[in-house]
Amino acid sequence: MSTAFRIKGGQRLQGEIIPQGAKNEALQILCAVLLTDEEVRIQNIPDIHDVNRLIDILSDLGVAVRRNGKGDFTFCAKNINLDYIKSEEFRKEGAKLRGSVMLLGPLLARFGEAYMPTPGGDKIGRRRLDTHFQGFADLGAEFNFDEKSHIYSVKAKELHGKFILLEEASVTGTANILMAAVLAKGTTQIYNAACEPYLQQLCKMLNRMGAKISGIGSNLLTIEGVSELSGTEHTMLPDMVEIGSWIGLAAMTKSELTIKDVSWENLGIIPATFRKLGIQLEKSGDDIFIPSQENYRIHKFIDGSILSIADAPWPGFTPDLLSIVLVVATQAKGTVLIHQKMFESRLFFVDKLIDMGAQIILCDPHRATVVGLNHESPLRATTMTSPDIRAGNALLIAALSAEGTSTIYNIEQIDRGYENIDGRLKAIGAKIERV
Numbered sequence: 001m002s003t004a005f006r007i008k009g010g011q012r013l014q015g016e017i018i019p020q021g022a023k024n025e026a027l028q029i030l031c032a033v034l035l036t037d038e039e040v041r042i043q044n045i046p047d048i049h050d051v052n053r054l055i056d057i058l059s060d061l062g063v064a065v066r067r068n069g070k071g072d073f074t075f076c077a078k079n080i081n082l083d084y085i086k087s088e089e090f091r092k093e094g095a096k097l098r099g100s101v102m103l104l105g106p107l108l109a110r111f112g113e114a115y116m117p118t119p120g121g122d123k124i125g126r127r128r129l130d131t132h133f134q135g136f137a138d139l140g141a142e143f144n145f146d147e148k149s150h151i152y153s154v155k156a157k158e159l160h161g162k163f164i165l166l167e168e169a170s171v172t173g174t175a176n177i178l179m180a181a182v183l184a185k186g187t188t189q190i191y192n193a194a195c196e197p198y199l200q201q202l203c204k205m206l207n208r209m210g211a212k213i214s215g216i217g218s219n220l221l222t223i224e225g226v227s228e229l230s231g232t233e234h235t236m237l238p239d240m241v242e243i244g245s246w247i248g249l250a251a252m253t254k255s256e257l258t259i260k261d262v263s264w265e266n267l268g269i270i271p272a273t274f275r276k277l278g279i280q281l282e283k284s285g286d287d288i289f290i291p292s293q294e295n296y297r298i299h300k301f302i303d304g305s306i307l308s309i310a311d312a313p314w315p316g317f318t319p320d321l322l323s324i325v326l327v328v329a330t331q332a333k334g335t336v337l338i339h340q341k342m343f344e345s346r347l348f349f350v351d352k353l354i355d356m357g358a359q360i361i362l363c364d365p366h367r368a369t370v371v372g373l374n375h376e377s378p379l380r381a382t383t384m385t386s387p388d389i390r391a392g393n394a395l396l397i398a399a400l401s402a403e404g405t406s407t408i409y410n411i412e413q414i415d416r417g418y419e420n421i422d423g424r425l426k427a428i429g430a431k432i433e434r435v
């Protein structure tokens with residue numbers, strides 16, 4: 001298997017991009033198939049490592065998986081092999097991705113017990129799970145963490161609805177508690193719930209399965225428990241993080257790109273944030289058209305002070321796009337402070353960009369000031385290693401804009417979240433090879 005990308009940078013790209021189905025929505029939705037013994041058909045599933053791993057785990061759990069076509073699968077969780085979740089194999093496989101943590105809620109709700117190794121995912125700082133387990137405990141589950149084996153377990157003969165105030169608006173935490181609460185007895189309220197479009201999609205799918213969830217899209221979800229759920233069909237939204245990455249790529253490489261069928265209504269503050277960097281984006285039906293731009297100028301705040309861009313729970317700006325915003329700012333005109341509030345180790349990749357000639361001061365682990373080069377000097381090609389999924393993509397964009405040939409190692413990180421990224425880049429004129 002190839003482990004690196006070799007990229008000859010400095011090419012202008014042109015064409016149309018169809019965004020993949022959303023990775024982080026897929027991880028929630030796939031876990032929800034465990035909530036019913038009927039068939040659930042899911043479409044627009046991205047063909048990426050994390051999602052394929054989760055599908056394999058479901059299959060090993062006994063879920064019947066039928067592939068109907070590209071990105072189109074039918075799942076049936078009629079015969080579940082609960083022994084699998086106690087097996088060494090599950091410990092190994094479940095620990096490879098973050099999304100596997102959301103198997104807990106559905107398994108607890110339907111079978112009264114669930115086990116989980118410490119989940120994987122990006123190493124981007126502490127990623128605690130307290131919110132998840134506090135929520136399960138509030139619903140009446142007994143929680144245990146075995147410090148030796150690092151196995152979390154939750155058990156409950158019956159779950160009972162309750163008012164739950166989350167200590168933070170955790171995305172996977174909200175999804176997990178929600179999936180447990182739909183089959184609990186009585187009414188649950190989840191306050192300070194995360195409410196991003198992917199969670200809204202999960203709520204809508206659960207309601208189609210017979211759940212009674214109201215308050216969708218707000219930070220107060222009310223769930224009237226039901227005794228069972230039935231099958232349904234669901235289609236994933238386009239991946240907003242991938243859409244943002246294509247916008248960044250267009251700006252950095254001065255390319256004209258059209259991103260098709262982006263579901264504008266679900267992009268929230270993302271287009272406005274890229275516009276603050278001076279990037280022109282046009283809404284054309286449900287597409288985004290980005291004209292080729294020689295330069296883009298970072299806006300200032302109304303009082304004339306330096307712009308800062310920070311992450312926040314939805315409808316704030318997603319932390320998963322800050323690495324992309326940062327790399328795009330390296331070639332803008334002007335200065336911006338990037339403030340990554342949620343994660344502690346997500347900005348260290350800027351060292352690589354500094355090696356490439358970018359003007360960045362890492363103020364502390366959470367903040368970096370970028371002084372744009374205004375395309376007056378290109379970044380220099382280099383050899384680098386992808387530290388996490390989004391930094392990996394940011395470095396890929398840097399390499400595509402740089403002068404010369406760069407090599408990026410550890411591209412497994414990029415493949416975790418971006419479907420056939422090299423094939424799709426080549427189709428719009430990029431010079432990229434797997435080596």
Ligand SMILES: CC(=O)N[C@H]1[C@@H](OP(=O)(O)OP(=O)(O)OC[C@H]2O[C@@H](n3ccc(=O)[nH]c3=O)[C@H](O)[C@@H]2O)O[C@H](CO)[C@@H](O)[C@@H]1O
Nearest residue numbers: 024027098099126127168169170171172173313319320342
């Ligand atoms: C598989 C999946 O869906 N992963 C996403 C999910 O991860 P995940 O669900 O793991 O992330 P959480 O929402 O739980 O938390 C992310 C980080 O932000 C902090 N935090 C969170 C909420 C809050 O109000 N205040 C706060 O400080 C948490 O302590 C944590 O460090 O959501 C993250 C935040 O959008 C995204 O980066 C991940 O891509």
Ligand SMILES: C=C(OP(=O)(O)O)C(=O)O
Nearest residue numbers: 098099121122320389390
């Ligand atoms: C942090 C991310 O992924 P995960 O939560 O799967 O590690 C991400 O998608 O940017």
